[in-house]
């Protein structure tokens with residue numbers, strides 16, 4: 001049964017912004033331990049779909065099942081409690097803080113809590129951040145470095161590391177390799193493989209089809225708010241690119257119904 005091997009099931013998700021039909025009834029299944037690619041042209045609805053899963057947006061229609069049970073995700077905290085973490089397109093890191101503080105941003109390790117007075121345990125945070133950096137083989141000399149002094153690739157790694165720091169079962173990455181050097185891209189892709197080896201299930205949004213081809217087990221293509229393809233990643237990169245582009249531009253559609261015709 002699909003509900004048993006699936007960790008996330010999004011069913012018939014609809015999201016409208018005024019007249020813009022950003023999502024027009026999308027189904028998405030993520031299997032346990034799988035890396036799923038989510039692709040499509042600009043404005044296809046990729047970020048919106050993942051923001052629905054991460055609780056940043058509430059869908060107008062549809063439901064979400066986590067490990068087969070109906071989940072109520074009304075905000076990012078609900079989603080996080082279900083073990084879902086999203087790495088946003090713009091990282092959302094605090095540049096003036098160091099790596100350790102960023103890993104724990106918003107959920108610092110509290111030594112004592114006395115009413116509103118919280119004393120953070122800096123040492124414990126640094127130790128945990130150091131373990132995380134080592135475990136994920138992230139290439140950063142010290143967790144005391146300020147994020148503003150890191151390279152783009154290192155920042156991306158911190159953003160991903162941060163998302164994985166609290167036993168997330170599902171990690172969503174929105175354009176994790178955009179604006180990175182070739183060397184930094186390959187490190188981020190290694191990090192994805194490392195997370196998969198640690199048992200995480202991962203969804204990656206990307207315009208870089210070679211990255212999707214390199215790390216994903218399956219790919220979903222969105223076009224104008226609808227799913228038009230859902231298939232395993234097979235074949236060489238040239239074949240793969242040719243097929244995916246055909247879906248992206250509307251030349252192919254595996255889910256067309258009469259209702260979808262203009």
Ligand SMILES: Nc1ncnc2c1ncn2[C@@H]1O[C@H](COP(=O)(O)OP(=O)(O)OP(=O)(O)O)[C@@H](O)[C@H]1O
Nearest residue numbers: 017020021022040041042043044045046047048049
């Ligand atoms: N908060 C919002 N308010 C109004 N419209 C929005 C909002 N968020 C998204 N949209 C619209 O929904 C549609 C889908 O946007 P979305 O960001 O999901 O696309 P995307 O596939 O992630 O594109 P890109 O590849 O450019 O990141 C677009 O037409 C966008 O303008």
Ligand SMILES: [Mg+2]
Nearest residue numbers: 046047048174
């Ligand atoms: Mg987007």
